[in-house]
Amino acid sequence: MGLEILIAAVKALTVILMVLSLAGVLGWVERKGSALIQDRIGANRASIFGFAGAGLVNTMMADPLKFLTKEDVIPTGVDKLLHTLAPCVNLFPVIVAFAAVPFGDTVEIAGRTIQLQAVQLNVGVLFVLAMASLGVYGVVLGGWASNNRFSLLGGIRGSAQMISYELGMGLSVVVVVMTFGTLDLQEIVRAQGHMIGGILPGWGVFYQPVAFVLFFIAGIAETKRVPFDLPEGESELVSGYFTEYSGIKYLMFFMTDFAEIAVISALVSTFFFGGWQVPFLGDDGFHFGSTSMALPKLIVVLLQLASFMVKVLFFCWFQIMVRWTMPRLRYDQLMRFGWKGMLPVSLLNLVVTAVVIVAFQEWRV
Amino acid sequence: MMEQYLSVLVTFCLAAGLVGTMVGAGRLLGPRSDNPVKGESFECGNPSSGSAWGRFSVKFYMTAILFIVFDIEVVFLYPWAVIFRRLGWFGLSEMAVFIFILGLGLLYVWRKGALEWD
Amino acid sequence: MNTGVFVLLATLLVVAALGVVLARSPIRSALSLVVALFFLAVFFLLLDAQLIAALQVIVYAGAIMVLFLFVIMLLNLQEHPAEMARAGLRFLAGTLASLFLLATIYFTNRSGISNAQGMGAIPDGFDSTAQIAERLFTQHLFAFELTSLLLLVAIISAVVLAKKKLA
Numbered sequence: 001m002g003l004e005i006l007i008a009a010v011k012a013l014t015v016i017l018m019v020l021s022l023a024g025v026l027g028w029v030e031r032k033g034s035a036l037i038q039d040r041i042g043a044n045r046a047s048i049f050g051f052a053g054a055g056l057v058n059t060m061m062a063d064p065l066k067f068l069t070k071e072d073v074i075p076t077g078v079d080k081l082l083h084t085l086a087p088c089v090n091l092f093p094v095i096v097a098f099a100a101v102p103f104g105d106t107v108e109i110a111g112r113t114i115q116l117q118a119v120q121l122n123v124g125v126l127f128v129l130a131m132a133s134l135g136v137y138g139v140v141l142g143g144w145a146s147n148n149r150f151s152l153l154g155g156i157r158g159s160a161q162m163i164s165y166e167l168g169m170g171l172s173v174v175v176v177v178m179t180f181g182t183l184d185l186q187e188i189v190r191a192q193g194h195m196i197g198g199i200l201p202g203w204g205v206f207y208q209p210v211a212f213v214l215f216f217i218a219g220i221a222e223t224k225r226v227p228f229d230l231p232e233g234e235s236e237l238v239s240g241y242f243t244e245y246s247g248i249k250y251l252m253f254f255m256t257d258f259a260e261i262a263v264i265s266a267l268v269s270t271f272f273f274g275g276w277q278v279p280f281l282g283d284d285g286f287h288f289g290s291t292s293m294a295l296p297k298l299i300v301v302l303l304q305l306a307s308f309m310v311k312v313l314f315f316c317w318f319q320i321m322v323r324w325t326m327p328r329l330r331y332d333q334l335m336r337f338g339w340k341g342m343l344p345v346s347l348l349n350l351v352v353t354a355v356v357i358v359a360f361q362e363w364r365v
Numbered sequence: 366m367m368e369q370y371l372s373v374l375v376t377f378c379l380a381a382g383l384v385g386t387m388v389g390a391g392r393l394l395g396p397r398s399d400n401p402v403k404g405e406s407f408e409c410g411n412p413s414s415g416s417a418w419g420r421f422s423v424k425f426y427m428t429a430i431l432f433i434v435f436d437i438e439v440v441f442l443y444p445w446a447v448i449f450r451r452l453g454w455f456g457l458s459e460m461a462v463f464i465f466i467l468g469l470g471l472l473y474v475w476r477k478g479a480l481e482w483d
Numbered sequence: 484m485n486t487g488v489f490v491l492l493a494t495l496l497v498v499a500a501l502g503v504v505l506a507r508s509p510i511r512s513a514l515s516l517v518v519a520l521f522f523l524a525v526f527f528l529l530l531d532a533q534l535i536a537a538l539q540v541i542v543y544a545g546a547i548m549v550l551f552l553f554v555i556m557l558l559n560l561q562e563h564p565a566e567m568a569r570a571g572l573r574f575l576a577g578t579l580a581s582l583f584l585l586a587t588i589y590f591t592n593r594s595g596i597s598n599a600q601g602m603g604a605i606p607d608g609f610d611s612t613a614q615i616a617e618r619l620f621t622q623h624l625f626a627f628e629l630t631s632l633l634l635l636v637a638i639i640s641a642v643v644l645a646k647k648k649l650a
Contacts, residue, residue: 008375016379068394076404077416082511088384095380119372123612126443126537127373130524133545137517140552144510147416148406156556160425163432163549170439177446183612243407248391252384332482335428339480343435343471350442351464354449358457370529374488377525420559423645429550430641434634436546440538441627444616456620459628466631470638479642 007114012099015118019098022316023258024060030258030320031059037324064251072247075147082145087245087252090138094259097131100124101266102186103308104276105283107301116276116305117186124185125173128267132169132222136162138256139224139231139241146244154240157331158224158231164335165228168342169218172211175346175353176271179207189275193282198289201279205272210349212272214342219264220319221338223257227326228334265315266308273311276304427479438467488529496522509555513548520544534612 028043032055035042043055074083096119104116121127136159143155177183180191194202205212221228232240239245242253269275280286281303285295295303329337405413441463449456474480499522502515520543527536619627 004371005375008372009379011372012376012379015376016383068391070395071397072391072395073403075406076401077406079508079510082514084388088388091384091387092380095383096376099376099380119376120369121373121533122369122610123533123537126534126541130537130540130545133541134521136545136549137514140549141514144418144552144556146406147418149408149414152418152421156421156425156553159549159553160428163436163546164428166545167432167435167439170436171442174439174442174446177443178449181447181450183443183447238407238409247395248387252387335482336480339431340475347464347468347471351461354457354460357450358453373528374525418556418559421557423557426550426553426557427641427645429546429553431638433542433546433550434638434641437542437634438631440542441619441630443538444534444612445620447612448616448620452620459620459624462628463631466628466635470635474638474642477642477646479645 007112008118011114011116011118015099015103016095018103019095019259019262020255021060022262022312023255024063025056026258026261026316026320027063027254028056028059029317030323033317033320034324037321067248067251070247072249073244075244077147078244079145079147082141083244084249086138086142086145087242087249087256088138089141090135090256091252091259093131093134093138094256094263097128098259098263098266100127100131100185101263101270102189102275104301104305105190107297115186116301120186121184123183125177125183125188128185128263129166129170129173133166135222135260138253142245142253143241146241148244150237150239150243151241154231154237154243158241161224161228161231161334161338162222164338165218165221165342168214168338168346169222171343171346171350172208172214172218173271175208175211175350176204176215178350178353178357179204185270185275189270189277192274193277195279201274201277203272203274203277208272208349208353210345211353212268214346214349215271216264216268218342219268220322221334223260223264223319225257225261225319226323227329229328230331230334233328261316261319262312265312265319268315269308269311274307275311276308278303278307424482431474431479434470435467438463492522492525492529496526510552513551513555516551517544517548520548532611534615 031043034040043059045055074080099118100121102115102117106113106115108114117124119127139158139162140155143151143153143158146152176188180188182188182191188204192202192204196202196206200206224231230240231237232242237243242250245253280288281295281300283297283300285300286293408414442460445456445460449460452459496519499515499519503512503519506512506515520539524536524539524544527533527539
């Protein structure tokens with residue numbers, strides 16, 4: 001029992017550190033990346049001996065320390081308890097949701113089989129969606145507790161937007177569940193290990209391209225970033241629902257934003273890009289048709305881990321590019337797109353998928 | 366079985382501990398100085414126009430209630446998605462009826478202009 | 484379920500539930516309810532009802548309580564709504580709630596659910612999701628289809644009410 005708790009704790013800590021450092025890295029990548037896209041130099045002061053890449057380390061170490069030692073201003077008119085609770089309620093579900101994503105296959109250490117996944121549930125898909133649905137509270141609480149017009153508007157807009165796009169997200173996930181026939185995230189990844197016709201990896205995106213697009217759009221809307229950044233649109237709402245925050249609580253809202261990007265990227269890779277699967281890589285090494293190349297188990301595990309990280313980082317970068325390329329939608333356009341675009345299309349996608357699968361029962365993954 | 370729940374509980378505790386520590390550390394390490402101007406709510410430098418807590422548009426309420434209805438529809442789809450291969454055409458037709466009826470609902474809302482944000 | 488874990492979770496759940504009743508501001512009250520529902524979901528999880536646990540959070544905590552919050556904010560209910568001042572109403576509400584609690588305890592006792600005899604251990608590899616789905620889409624098919632009608636009625640009535648307010 002004690003050992004099991006220890007294993008679970010180590011895995012959970014690994015994943016939490018993973019998502020927190022990803023959030024830190026993304027904070028820096030966003031600054032440098034936006035500079036790259038807009039042909040600027042970008043953050044160049046946080047470098048060590050003129051080496052700008054060191055700014056990453058600097059940013060990850062210096063930023064949290066700086067925020068920690070800044071005053072946490074609580075304005076007079078606010079609901080003090082909820083004002084403090086909001087950033088916690090915002091950050092908690094994101095971290096926990098990331099913990100449910102498998103980052104590797106099983107490893108055997110000292111005769112024990114350990115799943116490389118912090119939260120192992122048969123209903124992992126639903127667990128992630130449940131946590132995503134709790135994400136609304138951080139936004140709505142932050143907005144309401146601040147007793148500030150900008151915050152309240154941002155909070156209300158944000159929550160209405162999140163629940164609207166949750167439908168599209170949920171329906172595209174249903175299609176994924178139908179394709180793989182399971183609610184277990186690890187099983188979904190395992191089911192994507194084969195090759196279609198020997199050349200194409202059996203990733204979900206090749207079975208469900210429409211669901212992938214829908215899920216990714218809904219995911220970006222859930223992270224409340226451009227083009228869906230109305231809850232915090234700087235030019236109209238200052239900072240939206242976290243206008244009245246400072247110090248570490250502000251950092252927590254910021255970390256939530258970046259951690260959400262990481263979660264969406266991890267889910268997109270898991271559902272549609274084979275998670276930790278590497279094309280042609282089996283348990284014992286690479287297999288190209290008849291030729292094969294044996295590899296030790298450790299190398300295989302590390303390759304799979306690297307594959308997961310590469311995919312996650314790629315989709316994080318993709319979201320940052322989207323953020324710096326798109327203009328912001330108007331609120332009526334946003335709601336219309338959610339209810340009159342995403343919802344009917346995802347329903348249609350679902351019906352078509354269901355009919356196709358039932359009509360060709362042998363079409364299994 | 367037990368391993369699953371253990372992983373959930375441990376992760377919950379660690380994540381809750383983390384956010385708690387962050388807020389606590391910020392409170393301990395941060396300086397503190399209050400003055401009446403700092404305590405005002407931020408309105409771009411204008412004098413504060415009083416409490417922000419007031420009524421707001423009924424459209425948000427509409428969105429929330431429509432969300433509940435369609436969310437429940439989606440919720441029924443998850444268990445169905447797991448076993449619909451086994452149920453075959455029978456399962457497909459019962460879900461088709463379900464989705465059709467709710468599709469009528471969507472059509473009604475659409476026609477009534479309740480999805481319009483004007 | 485481990486007794487220690489149970490006691491801890493039960494305490495948290497009861498504290499959250501008391502928060503619903505005792506909180507002065509309606510918003511805090513609603514939030515306590517969210518917390519209580521969340522812990523209830525953890526209970527379902529520990530009872531091997533994984534699907535129900537997830538749905539509890541998705542539907543109740545994630546959807547219905549958002550509507551509650553919207554309504555509270557929409558009407559801008561203050562710390563002391565006028566209804567709170569009316570002693571008669573408070574007395575009536577208290578009496579009804581107590582009666583409901585007593586009735587629940589009475590019927591639970593009578594049904595014999597409380598003593599766990601006859602409820603065997605859950606077999607290994609039991610998939611609650613597939614089991615529930617199997618029952619829901621065969622035995623309880625009619626109820627399932629009726630749900631869609633119920634939801635349709637909810638949609639229509641919401642639109643009618645909201646549109647009347649707008650006009």
